[in-house]
Each structure stands twice: as C-alpha cells, then as structure tokens.
Amino acid sequence: MNKKSLRTMIIGVVTVAVAVVCAFLYVSRPTELDKLSQSYLDTVDVEKLQKKVEKDFESSYQLKDYIVYGETLSLYKSAYGTAKTDKMQGNNIVLRNVMNDAITSFTFNGKVDSGIDLGSLKEGVYELYTYNHYEKERIYFDKAFKAKTITTMRRNKKVKDIMFIADKDALKKQDIQLDKNYAFLIVTKHIPKSTVYDVVIDPCGNTMDYTSDSVDYGTNSTNLDEASTSIKFARKVKKKLEEKGLKVKILRKENESPGYYGADGRPARGYSVKAKVYLALGVCEDENAYAPYMVTSPYTNSGLANTVSYVMANKGLSLYPVRTNNTQNMGVLYDAYIDGNNGSETKYELYPQLRETGGRATYTGLYGDEMKNTGYKKAYGMYGLYFVYASTNNSESVTYYKKNVDALAKALAKGIVTYFEV
Numbered sequence: 001m002n003k004k005s006l007r008t009m010i011i012g013v014v015t016v017a018v019a020v021v022c023a024f025l026y027v028s029r030p031t032e033l034d035k036l037s038q039s040y041l042d043t044v045d046v047e048k049l050q051k052k053v054e055k056d057f058e059s060s061y062q063l064k065d066y067i068v069y070g071e072t073l074s075l076y077k078s079a080y081g082t083a084k085t086d087k088m089q090g091n092n093i094v095l096r097n098v099m100n101d102a103i104t105s106f107t108f109n110g111k112v113d114s115g116i117d118l119g120s121l122k123e124g125v126y127e128l129y130t131y132n133h134y135e136k137e138r139i140y141f142d143k144a145f146k147a148k149t150i151t152t153m154r155r156n157k158k159v160k161d162i163m164f165i166a167d168k169d170a171l172k173k174q175d176i177q178l179d180k181n182y183a184f185l186i187v188t189k190h191i192p193k194s195t196v197y198d199v200v201i202d203p204c205g206n207t208m209d210y211t212s213d214s215v216d217y218g219t220n221s222t223n224l225d226e227a228s229t230s231i232k233f234a235r236k237v238k239k240k241l242e243e244k245g246l247k248v249k250i251l252r253k254e255n256e257s258p259g260y261y262g263a264d265g266r267p268a269r270g271y272s273v274k275a276k277v278y279l280a281l282g283v284c285e286d287e288n289a290y291a292p293y294m295v296t297s298p299y300t301n302s303g304l305a306n307t308v309s310y311v312m313a314n315k316g317l318s319l320y321p322v323r324t325n326n327t328q329n330m331g332v333l334y335d336a337y338i339d340g341n342n343g344s345e346t347k348y349e350l351y352p353q354l355r356e357t358g359g360r361a362t363y364t365g366l367y368g369d370e371m372k373n374t375g376y377k378k379a380y381g382m383y384g385l386y387f388v389y390a391s392t393n394n395s396e397s398v399t400y401y402k403k404n405v406d407a408l409a410k411a412l413a414k415g416i417v418t419y420f421e422v
Helices: 003-028 046-052 226-243 266-272 303-314 368-376 395-419
Strands: 060-063 065-069 072-076 092-097 103-107 124-132 135-141 159-166 183-190 199-203 207-209 214-216 248-250 277-284 293-296 332-334 337-339 345-349 383-391
Touching (some): 226 248, 226 277, 226 395, 266 368, 277 395, 293 303, 303 383, 303 395
Parallel strands (some): 199 248, 199 277, 277 383, 293 332
Antiparallel strands (some): 065 072, 092 103, 092 124, 124 135, 124 183, 159 183, 293 383
16 A cells, blocks of 8 residues: 555544544533533533632621512521511622622612512622621521522523522532532523423403302403403413513413412412413402503512503503502502501502412411412512503593503513513
8 A cells, every 4th residue: 555545544534533523522412401400510610610719708797588589589687577677778789700700789678679680690600798887798698508499581592590509518519618608699591491481471350269169250341351351461461472582371261260379379370380470460440540550569669560661651551640659650559468457557468469479578378368378488489560451440441451452462561571671
C-alpha cells in the first residue's frame, strides 16, 4: 500500500470515528424531558460555586416564616398571622445570584402579593439578604427546611421551578458547609409539565351548598342566567389566555355543581393543578351596579385587579366607579371580613372564591364549613380575583355586558398577562 492510499485510509477511519462519537454524544445528550428531573445545581460549575458562595457572614438576620401567593414569596420575622405589623414590613429583600454576582432587590410592604417576584428571576443560585438599620445581613432560619417546589407561570413555553431552602447542609453534595441555615433560592428553567396549569377559571353558579345538601343555581333574571352565562364567558377568557401561551382550566362543566369545599371542590381542583391564578366570574344583585367591577383579597395590594382595571380603561371599557381606598383603581374593591360572635371582624374573608383559594395566605380551611378544606391550609396560594361582570337587578348592566362581552374577555386576559409579564 502506498503512502497516499494509507493516508486516505487513516483519514477515512478518523472521520468515521469522529462521526460515531458525535452521533453518540448527540443521541445521549440530555433532552428537555431529562432536564425535568434536574435542578440548576446539577449543571453548575462546582468549583466556581465553592469559590463564590458565602459560607458564613458576619451579620445575620433570623426569619421564622414564609408565604407563597401566586408567584410571590413573602418572608416574615414572626410566624405568619401572629403580628399585626411584621418587622420585615418595609424592608428590602436583596438577592445575590452567586454565579454572576447580579443583585435583585424587592420590597415587602406587608401584603401577600409583595415580596420576591419569583417569575422575574433568572436561572441561578441566590443568596438572600436584608438590611437592618442600614446594615446588610444574611437571612437564615432557626429550623432547617426544604420547601415544596414552586412552579411559575408559562413564559415563552418555559417555566421555572424554584427550590426554597434554608439548611446549613443545603450544598453538602457540592462540598460546601455553611455555618447557619442560610436561605437560598435555586431557580431552574425547563419545559412545563402537562399536569401543571397557570390559570383556573371558576364560572359561578351551579354550586353545591353542603349545609342544605342542595344546589345553588346562582343569581338569575329574565335577562341573564348566572350559571350558563358564566361558563360561556369563561370559555371566551380561556381562549384569549391560551392565545398568549398560558394553560387554562375551567373548573366545572356545563351541568356540574361542585362546591367550594372538599376534595372535589372548585378550590381543590385549582390546587391539584398547581395554578397560580384563580379567576372567578359571577354576577351580583346590586341594582346600582351598572357596569362590571372586581373583588380582591384584602391581604393583597390589589395589584392584579388594578392592572386589569388599567387595561380596561385604556380599551375604553367601563367599570362601576367604586373602590375601597385610593390605592385601588376604579372598579376594584376589597372583600369584606366576616363578623365574629361579638360583632368584631374576624380574619376570614366573605367570598370563598378568595378565602378558600389563597392557601395559607388567606387562611384556607379554617372557617366554619371550610374545615373541609383543611388539607389546603398550608398550601401555596393562588392569586384570587373575582370579576363581577353584571348585575341581574340592573338592566343597563346586563345590556352592557352582552354588548361588550368579547371586549371584556380580551381585556381581562390582557390584564392577567400584563400583570405577570407573560
């Protein structure tokens, strides 16, 4: 064999070998499905992580509790609900992305939709800090824990899974030992699971009343039937939300009558799919209400409702000009608290559509018949919004809804998408 032939053969063998290796690497590469079982820590440069993580810190700040509501993580100095004004209120919460030193800051004002906006975080390992009298302090917890994974809304066909952990052994696998149960957020981006939804819609009416063991068919008049109208409206809103890439579930079928308590209740159906937003659509009997309005939890800043109101105003749509206070846009009201036996307000909201859907943040499963929802009393809360689209005792209101139903559905969906920056 001459040198030229030998060289050609060697090149051919090398080429085939490279092709085989490349094919093997391509076939064996982790797929998007494989990544569902991985966290950001599984892919990180361990040596760099070891150098970048603060293993101890001169000043530290102990917290005792946390709440998840929608996509917001709120942190507390005291156990949630035990202090009228928590010491974290007004504090900045500072996140440091360990791998690139990027700093993100959030302010907690005491409401459950303030705090850390999980949906805005990029992939990474985050250390948590706060400022105590202008001194930067590392956040830690006395008792170690690893919270259940928090999944964000879909954005560009991807979600983020957030691991919230406070444990001095949190990074033990990476040979990093901490001196306290410092808090970390570990954010991993991947494709969404088919069983996880973004928004659930509750078409009011056809509700099982467990007290009387009968069905409350809802408010109706000669002009409008709540049960059938609500589900038609829900389908329109669902379509608009899905056009923006969100996964949406309507919580009852046309002739179903699930209630608000128990394992097959409407809130339970929302919790089971890990929804971030609980949107109730219903009517009222207020003869003065000539246009739609919204009710939101008094434990929130009304951020979602305010955004929907803003969008509707920009679209030239009318809302009933009421509001609970001047921090709210027109057409936004806080839910009322239920009165106790002595006439004083309790901590429980009136509407189960809001009280029973916010998890621990709104004291789900702790009031009266709501004990049937005790399994969700520690659950992550869905962001509740009750959109009252018409009054059956005001013909002007019914006429306005029927004339503008498509525009209302589009604006309502747009408001949700805008608030969550989907």
